Amino acid sequence: MECTQLRLAVLLVSLLVSPAAQAADAAFTRFVESLYPAAQALGVTRATFDSATRSLEPDLTLPDLIIPGRPDRQPAQAEFVQTPADYLKESVFDRLAAQGRALAGQHRATLAKIEQRFGVPGAIVLAIWGRETNYGAAKLPYSAIRALATQAYLGRRKEQFREEFLLALKMLQEGHVTLAAMHSSWAGALGHPQLLPSGFYNYAVDFDGDGKRDIWTSVPDALGTIANHLAALGWQRGLRFAYEVKPPRDVDCTIAQPEVKAPIGEWGRRGYAPAYGVRLGATELSQEASLLMPAGLSGPSFLVTKNYFVLKDYNYSDLYVLFLGHLAERIAGARPFEQKWQKVAQLSSAALERMQRELTRRGLYQDKIDGKAGMLTRAALGAYQKANGLTLDCWPSQAVLDHMQ
Known part of the structure; x- marks a missing residue:
């Protein structure tokens, strides 16, 4: 009886898998296979390629994919969809700063050597570690190979992720990490510093001297890598952000x-x-x-200062940079923000895009249409408020959007 039920269940599942879905998977398999010559040019052997891609299927749960017939699902990164008051919560700073101070003591010698070599304060390095992976405690739920292959096939930035996928295979070939340990974010970011494979090759360092650039299990390597990344972006020694x-x-x-x-x-x-x-x-x-x-x-x-914009090159968000910089200062013993963050309503990304287009049409905004309320969007909005006799506050509200329309 149980065998009969099992056969029926298998038959039902097979019937539910549509020919279109099967064709899509076959197309994905052909796409991945088509990348082997490019991988081979990077030194990836057939055995490594097959081991990494055998039975690989696209992960259609990822954000930022373009799938015909499916609504857009762009990544809801907190720094772009939360208000400043929600993103920069005092309770979060209290917790992360306390952890950061404890880790500063634990890794004091390493951080001192890092600052001496790269010019980046230990507190800044710790703040990035804390924000990116909760000091290494965050779980990275995705297979990097699967995520990068899916983004290369269906993502909005196919060419970028194609190169990242190939470099991820190169990392496996060279033994920097095993396939089983290659967990990542939805975008394929790896290890404590959350680097894409290209970032690994550009910035990862062997800071503990064991001959490996291990951003997964070596804290000195991970922290040194963060500092090396900032130094390469132009961090200026001795300058506050x-x-x-x-x-x-x-x-x-x-x-x-x-x-x-x-x-x-x-x-x-x-x-x-x-x-x-x-x-x-x-x-x-x-x-x-x-x-x-x-x-x-x-x-x-x-x-x-200039170092603020170096941090912004690390992640293009004012709130992210403020979070990092303020957390670093709190780790070093500074007080909370003196002025409080007031509660404000946050427009949706789609509404912000409409506002940016209207500001562009009026000649007040010349930057990209991205649905994010950055410095230039806020300044252009303020110019619109001034020109139309509205209350000047430089914050994108529904009331101002309604006035534009």
Whole structure:
């Protein structure tokens, strides 16, 4: 009886697998196989290629895929869909800063050597580790090979992921990691630092001297890799990433954009006072900075330096960079933000795209249409508010979008 039921179940499953689905899998298999010559050119043997791709199927649960007949499912990265108040929660900083301080003590000697070699403070390195993988505790649920192959086949950035897939195979061939241990994010990011395979080859270092670049199990290698990455992006030794400031009452939030720069001392003469009444030295006052108001007039303001934009090259999000920088400062013993983040409503990505298109049509915005409320979008929105006699706050609200339409 049980055997009969089992045969019936198998038959039912086979009937449920449509010819279209079977054809799609066959097309995926042909696509993967077509990549072997390119992999071979990188030194990947037939045996390694077959071992990694045998019975490989596309993972259609991944975000950022283009599948005919299926609604778009773009990645809901917290730094782009949450409000500043939700993303920069004090409770999260308290927890991660406490863990970071404990790890700073545990890895004190390693972090000192890292800072000496790369010029990147240990607290910044720890903050990235904490944000990317919760200091190594985060579970990476995807097979990197499967995720990268799927993104190369169906993703929005096929060419990029094709190259990443090939480099992942090269990593297996060279023995940097085993197939079983090659877990990743949905986008194929690997190890403690969350590097794509290209990032591994560009930035990974053997900091513990064992002859391996092990970003999976060696904390010194992982932390050294993070610092090497920032140094390669142009991190400037001895320069803070930002200073929280209190703006003057008549602040014009439309000047909060990267192109508007002045020495910090000049900002001070314009009425931008350091938070908590901190007195800055002559070197700090001479540093060039731009104004950042990530929540418009509904939250803290910052003067950001060159190193802020280095962190932004690591991840292109103002909230992500603020999270990293502030967490690093908290690990080093700094106080919370002096000004509080007010609750504001967050527009959907689609609504922000409509706003960006309208601002572009009016000649106020020249950057990309990406549905993200970055510095240039907020400044352009403020210019629209000024031109139309609206309350100036440089925050993309539904009310302003309605006014545009």
